[in-house]
Amino acid sequence: MPNTKRDYRTNLSVNALVFLDKKEVACTISDISITGAQLEIHPQPHFKNAMMLAEFIEIGDEVDFSVEEMHFDGKIKVVRKEIKNDKLYLSIELDDLFFGLENLAYKRKVYRTSHRMSGLIIMNGKSYEAVSQNISANGLTATIFEEVDIINGAELTINFYDPDVNGKARVIWHKTESEKTLIGLEFIQLMEPVKGIATFKI
Structure with a gap:
């Protein structure tokens, strides 16, 4: 049946x-x-x-x-x-x-879309290969494939591709796991605004 x-x-x-x-x-x-x-x-x-x-x-x-x-x-x-x-x-x-409603502690103001793109995160004179997990008009989350000593609030340079996201960013949070570091960044100054992504105000 x-x-x-x-x-x-x-x-x-x-x-x-x-x-x-x-x-x-x-x-x-x-x-x-x-x-x-x-x-x-x-x-x-x-x-x-x-x-x-x-x-x-x-x-x-x-x-x-x-x-x-x-x-x-x-x-x-x-x-x-x-x-x-x-x-x-x-x-x-x-x-x-x-x-x-189930995540009121996470007070996002701009929608983040899932988006994987490769690039470099440059800090303390060293370049680290990274892949993004999500991106918004004012920040992104990325994984660096090694354990990195990072301080929240530190400023660094980012160069990501597809879409091009290049400029200065600030570390908002980070989490170090076995052989990788997850990092949340807020854009400070980009060479040009992020293009081709949703920017819903939420």
Whole structure:
């Protein structure tokens, strides 16, 4: 006998933001369950119509997403797209969300998106190879693949690629583990602003 059980879905409808074509796009989220929801993408002045907007979205895409009213943000996965009455609707899976209400001690003001990029962290006259875990408009988290003696508040130079993130940063926190160091940085002065990432205010 087939399993006809479905996740409970609420008829709640709230405003949200998704990051499409390197832009923050307004939408409405509805039919919310523990695993998924539906998005209605609002008309966008830089897209001629819903069909043009749909060209920027592929089934399986992972998209940055924020719902300020419900205090969560993170990654969603597009599983279906449909155009009705010149409106674009997306069925999504809730893949990797951060729930702000459960993490009030972590007072982020700008959304951080998961993003891996390689680069160098330069401090005390030495260069360390590093890989980022996430990035926002005002900072990033990265792993240095060796144990490094760091002081919170220290200033250093960063050179990351794709996107290019070059300039000065300050150590906000760090954690040393076996043969690696995890480091949280706040940008002080970059050669140019970080491009191509979501900057939701949360």
